[in-house]
Amino acid sequence: MDSCLLCNKSMIYDMSLSFLLSFKRLPKRYVCVECMNQFARIDETRICKACGRQMDKSGVCIDCQKWRQLGDDFVNESIFQYNDAMKDFMHRYKFVGDYQLRMIFQKEIRKKIRKDLLIVPIPVSSETKINRGFNQVIGLLGDIEYVEALMVKEKRKVRQSELNRQQRIHNKQIFTIDPKNASQIVDQKILLVDDIYTTGTTIRHAASVLRKNGAKQVLGLTLCR
Template sequence: MNSCLLCETPIAEKPSWKALLALEQQTEICQDCSKKFQRADIKEEEPFLDQITSLYTYNEAMREYLHQYKFLQDVALASVFANELRALLKGNATIVPIPMHPERRIQRTFAHVDELLKIARIPFTHLLEKTGTEAMGEKSKAQRLAMEPLFKLKQGTAIQPSTYILVDDIYTTGTTLRHAATVLKEAGATRVDAVTLIRAEQ
């Protein structure tokens, strides 16, 4: 019997032949915890992005989840939303996670967006490098607009005239995704979409 990754309540699962053959996705959180997350299901166009999709709102349950996952380094929580991400990120587009600066990677001990994709078994490619360590939440709107580019292409990277999907954990102002999309489009990408787990209120 599995236990909920968030509240540790035992999760009773009905036996099935799919489960025995590992064809059925395991439930990682209990129904009570699952109900606390509020779906957003936002799909819209953004400057420099052909489409941005966000799955959940940034409510109290999601804030606690993100804090425990990213800042308390509970890597096991990467699996909580694996089914939702896998259903959304299927197709032939190249999946590009928003990268962390190497210094931030050392501080956090793991790349949280990479882990979300790995546990969901979604192939991805690192095409971008972060140029600075500043966090967007620490800057005003005027400061964000005046910033130098946040990303550059990794050395030796060739961008094809095809579709790319940027993936990040949370959308707040869109600055990070717009900077990343601009680099890809200027390098030759035909279409750049984005997917985020969370949409925060601005």
């Protein structure tokens, strides 16, 4: 019997007569219904059309209106809201280092991947990679093919998670192109993937570097907003 990766309780599967007679294999699950229901899925009928934030009605949020005033028309899609359940998940996954949790949302990410887009994950610094042991975004991608086209400029000493909102917004460019994979992004439509959209600065910096190095179009996808 499989156990939920979040609460460790045994999971109950649909073993109805109709399912048994269908001769289908039990779908692999990593989280129980009760735990999954703690996450708030974003209602796509009521979102900011620029960043994917949940709103009372569709439109463009105040933050993205400010970005657009600066000439930035970047568009991001998010899947879940950053509520308490997601905050706890991110803490356990990224900072406690529970790497098996990566599997919980891989299916949700896979549903959003278009075949015409080149997938580029947001990178982590070499220091973070050593301390954490993995890039959390690549973990979320699972078996989805991707290109590591970006690198973190190694002079940066403070992690993004340690900066407040204003510090993130005014933070200087932190990314550069990985010369080994630079040619792969030229004239490509790219989907940038990250775990969390906070102020939008990180993913916009990444998109800017990709566009300056030949990408035809850059869109964003984040697990939560």
